[in-house]
Amino acid sequence: MAYPYTHPKEVRLLSRYFGDPGARSLEGWKARGGYQALPKAFEMGRDRVIEEVKASGLRGRGGAGFPTGVKWSFMPKERTRPHYLLCNADESEPGTFKDRELLRWTPHQVIEGIAIAAYAIQAEQSYIYCRGEFFETTQVLARALEEAYEAGILGENAMGSGIRIDITIHVGAGAYICGEETGLMNSLEGRRGQPRVKPPFPAQAGYRGMPTTVNNVETLASVPYITLHGGEAYRAYGTDQSPGTKLFCVSGHVRKPGNYELPLGFPLMELIEDVCGGLREGRRLKAVIPGGSSVPILSAEECWDCLLSYEGVAKAGSQLGCASVIVMDDTTDIVKQVRRMVGFYAHESCGQCTPCREGSAWMEKILRRIEEGRGTEEDLDTLMEVAGQMEGTTICVLSDSAAAPVKSSIMKFRDEYLARIRTGERVGAA
Amino acid sequence: MSDSSGIPFNNPGWAGNTGEFQLTEAQVRGDDYVGERPKEGTHPATAATYPYMLADKDPSAPLFEGPYRERWDKIRSRYPDARSALLPTLGLAQELRGYLSPETMEEVARLLDLSPAYVRGVATFYTMYNKRPVGRFLIQVCTNISCNLCGADEVLQAFLNNTGTELGETSEDGLFTVVEAECLAACGFPTCVQINSRYYENVTPKDVPAILERLKTQGE
């Protein structure tokens, strides 16, 4: 068996070569069909590449799910100033571990995707903003970039097209907020990575005030397939509103955690029970966070008929986010885990907006008090109120993200909070 | 430890090292592909990516001289203005010296024609810039939700017990500093522990003594 875990129900358009060290090198990647999409893109011309990506219905994989082709078409048609493409490889949303795998197993897939996107939006210079902790990953990516330069795939005259495509790895230094696209641009400018007020939007004024597009690693990694096979072929998978495949990062209490590439719209319970080998012996499902720690928690009942598409998860009462499925069985201590998540947001808040900075810190304090058995029932009302004030009132949505686990868990697991408040009793151990 | 038995995680090391797969550590980490990387950087596109968490540091090393000057010139050439090169420049300084002292920040400021106060303001925003010296091995245990569900708190405690340190404090022999980390983007391989530039995945409390021994005898 090859690492990582795989399952027959997967459709591995992007992840087929995970666990195959031979796919890392340029030679190995070409032998597996790589670098056919970029020359095809040059032949098709910019407009048709963008049309094809629009037709595929590909939606941004960084969390917001905005249609990628539409985002590209916001870039000015005439290039009067430098355009920039920024590949967001700052992956730090708790529960999410797909971009690192894409970068370290299939670096050339990401590079080719960036090159095609850069061509389409007329960016001569692109940056890959890699999270600072990814030392091993960036070494692999760097080696692949060096090979691509040596082979003339990148540079002044990319693959003999006469078009300049330069890519540079930029290394971050440990700040979740630099994953937010305007925080990322500030960080890339050598500033504190604090988000900017929008508008202006990046396509008008982004990196250094120039037209800029920010895309997630997985989004860009999907581009070579779409370019090569067409938008229609991509739409063969997934649902009408959520076309294509998606890497599902499954973590927590399942037997076989890992990345599974499935068509969007796949049933959540089938993912847990079948693809991931189910829960441990004798355990029952308690809750699932379907899209990374920033989205509302789902109770077990809400999971039964939940389909993993953007619209399906919304219908169940949460968001697909980065498709980071965190599974919790009946050993889980919800109060503790929510406190831990809120602690993360309190730590990562950039501090610009009062509701976010103060709210996340206060919520953490109150939650800790409840966790330690010193809470009161009024604390739950206070938490709901503080969380309410944190939504829609700030520069970026980190604040809303911090509120989501608190509000949803108090609504759905109130009994567990009350038990802790009344008797100090812990429900689960984990 | 909390109940994580039944999940087939055992050997410490790297993702997939569960005894079920047939890949070597070098293959999974990519070492066999990356090879030696020269100090002066190879291509300017990648000059910022070297492992600046390497264990051997010299706090008085000259900054940006010889091969490192070459590498810095390459880094600078990839940015349209000097300020944009600030993060990679701080990274290079930390690679050489192990931490960013006020003097180091001043040198960086001079190089990029920025004010020292500005450089300090930026450096303090980012957690990976050490503002004071740390142990030879900086052990960062992820205790965020996915790892936490699988027993990260116990792993953290095991590192503290086995190094005989308090959180954030360096052991007397100067070898180990243990800190709590936020999600390291390896949530499917819990608990994830970053030690200098390496990820150790699937770590359980019982693996901790062997990991510390490996660090002492083989380095990272």
Ligand SMILES: Cc1cc2nc3c(=O)[nH]c(=O)nc-3n(C[C@H](O)[C@H](O)[C@H](O)COP(=O)(O)O)c2cc1C
């Ligand atoms: C607090 C915060 C953190 C974010 N972190 C990331 C991240 O680590 N990686 C990422 O791709 N997008 C992240 N995003 C989303 C980006 O702002 C942006 O929407 C995305 O990179 C756009 O790419 P896409 O359209 O390809 O999804 C984050 C957003 C917020 C508000």
Ligand code: SF4
């Ligand atoms: S919401 Fe929070 S993280 Fe976002 S800009 Fe405001 S303070 Fe910073």
Ligand code: FES
């Ligand atoms: S929660 Fe530990 S690596 Fe993500």
